[in-house]
Amino acid sequence: MSSLDARLGVLRGTAPPIPHSARTLAALTANPTCDRRSLIDAAGIDKAALAAHLNLPQPLRKSQLALDYGLAFEHKVTAQAGAPLVPLLRQALALTLPEASYQDVNSVGSDDDKSSLQLRHAHTRSRILSAAHRRPSQHRTLLDHPVLHLTVAGHQAYLEPDIIAFHRDGVFHVVEIKSFPVIHGQSDPLKVDAALTQAAAYVLALRELLADDGLPPERVSDTVILVNPRNFTQHPTATPYKAYQQIKSLSRHLGRLRRLPELLDKLPPHTTLDLAPGPDGKPTRPRGELAAALATVPARYTPGCRHHCDLAFHCRTEARNQRRTAALGTKVRDDLAGIDTIDTALALTDGQLHPARDQKDITQALQQAQRIYAELQTGIA
Ligand code: SF4
Structure with a gap:
């Protein structure tokens, strides 16, 4: 240890x-x-x-009803070896494959039991690397329930994306199935951002896996596909999103976690x-x-x-x-950047505290706000 x-x-x-x-x-x-x-x-x-x-x-937290709805939608999308998903991805990623192969890594070596994370990770790894090196007869297009590793603060965290899709040119895409709807082409931006941040972890994990085998990060696209119910139905629709910002932000934060010894020292x-x-x-x-x-x-x-x-x-x-x-x-x-407490802000506004050089602008703004407030109060009286 x-x-x-x-x-x-x-x-x-x-x-x-x-x-x-x-x-x-x-x-x-x-x-x-x-x-x-x-x-x-x-x-x-x-x-x-x-x-x-x-x-x-x-x-x-999400209600059980919402969780059940999300699960039912996911099953619908991945039913029959991903049959409903394939045409959506062909359209979203402009795939030209006449057929798309599909593999569920959820249960490796058994039809009914869910295999261990370690075993599923080993199978995911070997399938992804086979595809990345384009070995013959390995044109798998969809990998369902893969298991990836991501190094977090020096530890290996297991992650389970919904789907990894890849096409013949060897560029991988992460596909996330989400139960929030796309209504007339619009989704809740906060939910989209949260979904893309989650997908960013999968993108980084996939890049880590390929990097261990000497493959460049560009082999994993920063375009993530979100599959959601369309309008008020259970019919799925797939939308490509650029997740570059979310990937950058998560990457920066993971880098920050390397400062853990410093934080512990305090x-x-x-x-x-x-x-x-x-x-x-x-x-x-x-x-x-x-x-x-x-x-x-x-x-x-x-x-x-x-x-x-x-x-x-x-x-x-x-x-x-x-x-x-x-x-x-x-x-x-x-x-109020640079002013951490309400008491400091009030003391600067009342002139009881002399502003530091970088607090002068904000102090003037606070004093101006106080003047306007006082005038309004006088007007009301
Ligand atoms: S301040 Fe930090 S620990 Fe507290 S609720 Fe927010 S994220 Fe959690």
Whole structure:
């Protein structure tokens, strides 16, 4: 075990680590400057268990009905060896193949059991490399339920894209099946961005696999295909999207995770978020002690955290208690860049604090806003 693993293990405590997934990686990019989230996820700490022990309300999750609907749509699209998908991809990727072969890696060597991740990864790897080197009789076009590896903070995370499609020129595309609709050619941009960020993890993992075999990153396209229900039906439609920005952003964030030893160095010695489960498995750690340990790991709360992090309500209370500008929203935080607390902003506005050179413009803007507010108040009176 590396010393980094050992240090992350101390932070995690006795619980087994939770592995990364494309979803958790995508969530990391939603708040890339939060050291707390970076360390907790790198250590594989169960955020939901921390939140439950701290008595926090859970963030909104998809209902079972929505999950079932998504699963049914995915089955419909990949039924009959991907038959409904092939014409869509031919159109979206301008494929000219008269026939498309299909392989489901979900169950390797057995018809009914789901094979282990390791076995499915080994099969995925060999099929992709065979195709990449264009060995005869290996013109597979669709690989369903492949399993890839991505190095995250020095660890191998297993990822499971919906589909990898590739054509004769040897360029691979990631295909994601999503249950949110395309209505008259338009999708919810936030959902598209989240789906592309998730797909970016698959693109990077695929590039890593090819790079290990000496193949260039351009062999994996940054065009990702999203397959969604069309209008208010269950009929699928495929749309190509450029995921370049999402790939760049995720890549930058993964690079940042290499700074984990630095982040760990800033914590007091022996800091742990262990829940100290008793013989019945229930946490015995006093809540105040856990909250104090969390407070030693710096956070960067924004209201968007409520959509992707179990600790959002804890961090929001903390940010409000510390009167952080970020608690008022990312717009306010960005407009007041360099002024971290509401008290500093007020002191600069009232002239009780002299602005530093880089705070002069924003101080003038705050004072102007205060004048307008005072005039409006006078007008109302
Ligand atoms: S909720 Fe807290 S830990 Fe999670 S990303 Fe936001 S600030 Fe970081």
